Amino acid sequence: xxxxxxxxxxxxxxxxxxxxxxxxxxxxxxxxxxxxxxxxxxxxxxxxxxxxxxxxxxxxxxxxxxxxxxxxxxxxxxxxxxxxxxxxxxxxxxxxxxxxxxxxxxxxxxxxxxxxxxxxxxxxxxxxxxxxxxxxxxxxxxxxxxxxxxxxxxxxxxxxxxxxxxxxxxxxxxxxxxxxxxxxxxxxxxxxxxxxxxxxxxxxxxxxxxxxxxxxxxxxxxxxxxxxxxxxxxxxxxxxxxxxxxxxxxxxxxxxxxxxxxxxxxxxxxxxxxxxxxxxxxxxxxxxxxxxxxxxxxxxxxxxxxxxxxxxxxxxxxxxxxxxxxxxxxxxxxxxxxxxxxxxxxxxxxxxxxxxxxxxxxxxxxxxxxxxxxxxxxxxxxxxxxxxxxxxxxxxxxxxxxxxxxxxxxxxxxxxxxxxxxxxxxxxxxxxxxxxxxxxxxxxxxxxxxxxxxxxxxxxxxxxxxxxxxxxxxxxxxxxxxxxxxxxxxxxxxxxxxxxxxxxxxxxxxxxxxxxxxxxxxxxxxxxxxxxxxxxxxxxxxxxxxxxxxxxxxxxxxxxxxxxxxxxxxxxxxxxxxxxxxxxxxxxxxxxxxxxxxxxxxxxxxxxxxxxxxxxxxxxxxxxxxxxxxxxxxxxxxxxxxxxxxxxxxxxxxxxxxxxxxxxxxxxxxxxxxxxxxxxxxxxxxxxxxxxxxxxxxxxxxxxxxxxxxxxxxxx
Amino acid sequence: xxxxxxxxxxxxxxxxxxxxxxxxxxxxxxxxxxxxxxxxxxxxxxxxxxxxxxxxxxxxxxxxxxxxxxxxxxxxxxxxxxxxxxxxxxxxxxxxxxxxxxxxxxxxxxxxxxxxxxxxxxxxxxxxxxxxxxxxxxxxxxxxxxxxxxxxxxxxxxxxxxxxxxxxxxxxxxxxxxxxxxxxxxxxxxxxxxxxxxxxxxxxxxxx
Numbered sequence: 001x002x003x004x005x006x007x008x009x010x011x012x013x014x015x016x017x018x019x020x021x022x023x024x025x026x027x028x029x030x031x032x033x034x035x036x037x038x039x040x041x042x043x044x045x046x047x048x049x050x051x052x053x054x055x056x057x058x059x060x061x062x063x064x065x066x067x068x069x070x071x072x073x074x075x076x077x078x079x080x081x082x083x084x085x086x087x088x089x090x091x092x093x094x095x096x097x098x099x100x101x102x103x104x105x106x107x108x109x110x111x112x113x114x115x116x117x118x119x120x121x122x123x124x125x126x127x128x129x130x131x132x133x134x135x136x137x138x139x140x141x142x143x144x145x146x147x148x149x150x151x152x153x154x155x156x157x158x159x160x161x162x163x164x165x166x167x168x169x170x171x172x173x174x175x176x177x178x179x180x181x182x183x184x185x186x187x188x189x190x191x192x193x194x195x196x197x198x199x200x201x202x203x204x205x206x207x208x209x210x211x212x213x214x215x216x217x218x219x220x221x222x223x224x225x226x227x228x229x230x231x232x233x234x235x236x237x238x239x240x241x242x243x244x245x246x247x248x249x250x251x252x253x254x255x256x257x258x259x260x261x262x263x264x265x266x267x268x269x270x271x272x273x274x275x276x277x278x279x280x281x282x283x284x285x286x287x288x289x290x291x292x293x294x295x296x297x298x299x300x301x302x303x304x305x306x307x308x309x310x311x312x313x314x315x316x317x318x319x320x321x322x323x324x325x326x327x328x329x330x331x332x333x334x335x336x337x338x339x340x341x342x343x344x345x346x347x348x349x350x351x352x353x354x355x356x357x358x359x360x361x362x363x364x365x366x367x368x369x370x371x372x373x374x375x376x377x378x379x380x381x382x383x384x385x386x387x388x389x390x391x392x393x394x395x396x397x398x399x400x401x402x403x404x405x406x407x408x409x410x411x412x413x414x415x416x417x418x419x420x421x422x423x424x425x426x427x428x429x430x431x432x433x434x435x436x437x438x439x440x441x442x443x444x445x446x447x448x449x450x451x452x453x454x455x456x457x458x459x460x461x462x463x464x465x466x467x468x469x470x471x472x473x474x475x476x477x478x479x480x481x482x483x484x485x486x487x488x489x490x491x492x493x494x495x496x497x498x499x500x501x502x503x504x505x506x507x508x509x510x511x512x513x514x515x516x517x518x519x520x521x522x523x524x525x526x527x528x529x530x531x532x533x534x535x536x537x538x539x540x541x542x543x544x545x546x547x548x549x550x551x552x553x554x555x556x557x558x559x560x561x562x563x564x565x566x567x568x569x570x571x572x573x574x575x576x577x578x579x580x581x582x583x584x585x586x587x588x589x590x591x592x593x594x595x596x597x598x599x600x601x602x603x604x605x606x607x608x609x610x611x612x613x614x615x616x617x618x619x620x621x622x623x624x625x626x627x628x629x630x631x632x633x634x635x636x637x638x639x640x641x642x643x644x645x646x647x648x649x650x651x652x653x654x655x656x657x658x659x660x661x662x663x664x665x666x667x668x669x670x671x672x673x674x675x676x677x678x679x680x681x682x683x684x685x686x687x688x689x690x691x692x693x694x695x696x697x698x699x700x701x702x703x704x705x706x707x708x709x710x711x712x713x714x715x716x
Numbered sequence: 717x718x719x720x721x722x723x724x725x726x727x728x729x730x731x732x733x734x735x736x737x738x739x740x741x742x743x744x745x746x747x748x749x750x751x752x753x754x755x756x757x758x759x760x761x762x763x764x765x766x767x768x769x770x771x772x773x774x775x776x777x778x779x780x781x782x783x784x785x786x787x788x789x790x791x792x793x794x795x796x797x798x799x800x801x802x803x804x805x806x807x808x809x810x811x812x813x814x815x816x817x818x819x820x821x822x823x824x825x826x827x828x829x830x831x832x833x834x835x836x837x838x839x840x841x842x843x844x845x846x847x848x849x850x851x852x853x854x855x856x857x858x859x860x861x862x863x864x865x866x867x868x869x870x871x872x873x874x875x876x877x878x879x880x881x882x883x884x885x886x887x888x889x890x891x892x893x894x895x896x897x898x899x900x901x902x903x904x905x906x907x908x909x910x911x912x913x914x915x916x917x918x919x920x921x922x923x924x
Contacts, residue, residue, distance in 0.1 A: 036755055036759075038759045038762055038763065040763045040766075042766075043766075043767060044763075044767065045737065045741040045760065045763050045764050045767060046763075047759065047760075047763050048756070048759065049755050049756055049759040073797065073800065073801060073804075074797075228841075228844035228845050228848065229844045229845070229847070229848045231844075509793065562836075564836070602836055607877070607878065648878070650878055650880075651843070651874055651878060705844065
């Protein structure tokens with residue numbers, strides 16, 4: 001036995017003595033030494049991380065032909081065949097891999113709210129906690145540069161574009177009717193509850209070839225892939241109540257959210273500027289079903305919304321107010337699948353369907369609009385290497401619209417069916433870790449107009465230093481004329497814009513600076529020759545316009561502890577000759593300067609978040625028929641200061657208070673002038689203002705989840 | 717005869733050597749960590765993980781070291797990278813050993829590190845996920861001292877913030893100390909940490 005041990009230890013010694021030293025140095029492409037990279041012989045434990053000066057050195061008892069592996073998250077793995085006995089100390093150059101965190105990312109024109117992406121400027125929670133926009137996704141986005149404040153509409157107006165120039169997508173599928181019903185000159189809200197979405201991306205121009213039929217902007221909302229836990233949410237608000245629940249099992253989960261809103265008690269208590277007969281009430285629900293597969297995720301999203309209200313609306317042309325009653329039914333379904341297959345292929349496919357029925361009573365006249373819209377989508381992606389990726393796919397959009405206008409004596413019907421087919425391809429090439437290019441092409445054909453268009457899109461990004469990046473984007477965008485015109489005739493070309501954007505982003509830890517210069521060239525805009533678009537108007541595509549400006553965004557979460565704030569400023573110069581305009585003028589929804597300041601301060605001792613939002617915009621143009629020059633009037637400037645307070649009563653109970661327009665400023669958005677002059681030859685006018693001077697909101701949000709239950713059990 | 721003995725010796729030697737290769741490696745890696753060389757230790761665990769493809773422990777330690785480093789205030793600028801590394805190792809370990817309570821505690825620790833890094837944006841996002849891991853782990857291993865202790869420690873943080881009584885959690889910490897006393901790790905390399913930390917936390921419970 002002794003002999004065996006002796007031999008054994010001898011042999012072991014021999015083995016140890018036979019160790020060979022492997023050493024070398026790691027540098028990056030610029031010759032900078034790289035620290036902390038794991039270097040080892042494949043299949044053995046032998047190796048070492050590189051030191052601060054890039055050198056590495058270790059001993060191995062491996063023999064003969066081996067593979068030396070150099071591996072780190074930040075670099076492409078190097079596998080070098082070596083022969084241990086003849087290996088000589090040498091230097092290796094590591095290349096940063098394209099999926100590295102600090103790589104150049106193309107993000108021109110887009111604002112993202114999400115947890116992970118570098119381009120994120122908003123966190124999902126910001127949507128809920130921004131003062132002045134209680135739970136309204138659109139309201140929070142209006143504090144970003146590039147968006148105009150159009151108080152009487154509540155919709156997104158982006159960079160000199162009208163609200164319908166923005167398309168909304170949920171999980172990559174278009175939402176044909178993203179806004180709730182509203183009466184003329186009363187603001188609407190986005191339909192969707194922010195709680196079901198984990199991320200969103202709001203692009204103000206120059207977006208990917210994946211998206212089309214939008215002149216100005218796309219808003220991408222993504223539902224949560226996997227909910228955290230099973231829970232029940234209860235909300236009690238001054239304007240209504242809501243219940244939500246999430247269930248999880250094996251590979252699936254299901255969430256729903258439902259709410260009943262009735263503004264009657266609130267409007268009884270607080271003085272309104274509008275004469276409501278029956279205040280707004282709505283019943284709405286959303287649900288998401290998710291199923292995880294081995295290589296993908298299937299989601300089914302449904303939203304239903306029923307709303308009605310009735311009011312007396314003053315009109316300068318009539319002595320008595322007009323009774324307006326609106327009923328709206330809306331259903332949206334969306335099924336999507338995303339996953340990967342084969343060698344680095346990804347697939348995203350889905351179908352969306354939207355149904356909307358709006359009945360409007362105007363005194364004794366009745367308007368009925370009914371729309372069925374669907375979107376079919378298939379997108380494939382292929383990653384050829386860390387440096388080259390490509391996506392391609394197709395869309396089919398169909399819209400079927402039926403409208404009727406019934407007077408006591410007769411009825412007019414309108415309607416159209418529109419189909420749009422589109423194909424696109426786009427490639428991302430990372431040329432160096434500091435320089436990337438994206439180029440795409442989208443082709444679109446409209447059945448209704450009988451026309452086809454090609455839209456080239458391109459962007460470049462160059463990283464100037466560790467935290468700074470310069471990007472350039474160009475793109476052509478086409479969109480079918482809006483429903484108001486299409487329902488009378490289809491003798492149109494698509495309306496068109498070209499975007500040119502120069503972006504600089506500076507992104508040190510905890511702070512973000514974005515500056516963007518842009519120019520938008522509009523052509524083929526629809527013109528008509530009557531006061532309002534009618535069946536007998538003469539329509540042309542001879543309109544044109546431009547928008548140019550400068551957007552600035554600054555967000556700082558770092559300088560002051562517990563304080564997050566952002567500041568956005570937009571300057572815009574935009575003129576259009578469209579609709580029935582006699583000249584190229586600045587349209588009434590454009591304010592030259594817009595400034596928003598949003599601050600959120602967390603007070604740890606009070607477990608409270610205080611939030612302040614101040615929105616300011618210079619005056620907007622309006623047309624005064626008493627003057628010779630068209631659209632020559634200008635309203636006074638707009639300002640609204642909003643405050644909110646969120647108090648965390650316990651981990652699961654939140655009390656939320658907010659007041660919009662605290663100062664009660666009487667903002668005027670424009671004026672309605674009489675159609676004909678009075679006896680003195682003057683056109684009389686009435687102001688288009690706010691529905692109420694202030695808006696108060698008190699809500700109590702209670703989450704009942706698994707851990708709470710268990711906690712109580714444990715305390716017994 | 718001599719030849720047989722030599723062959724036998726070689727064979728035994730080889731056996732002994734290859735058996736101890738893993739043990740030596742693990743010992744060395746743990747030693748490096750103990751000497752305050754976390755980078756070297758994590759790198760060695762990573763190399764061991766690449767060889768021992770059916771063993772979740774090396775990846776567990778890669779996750780544990782990187783997460784522990786993420787809690788060190790001086791590493792604040794590296795937190796994202798460290799936690800991403802930890803998450804990757806955690807995922808690899810989970811593939812080898814699903815439904816492992818020790819790995820659930822590990823996952824909860826990674827989430828906790830994210831919360832500590834940026835409480836305002838990660839607090840709400842990860843608190844629920846963290847508790848979910850602890851409940852899953854507790855259901856599988858109600859007497860694992862690390863499960864009991866880590867869950868109680870996390871809950872103490874929350875209770876303090878909301879001005880709630882920490883007594884029930886402190887009782888759990890005391891219970892975990894009893895469990896630590898009888899806990900037998902499956903091998904010298906299986907997770908066996910936490911007792912000193914639990915005693916420290918209990919002391920804070922009592923001094924308050």
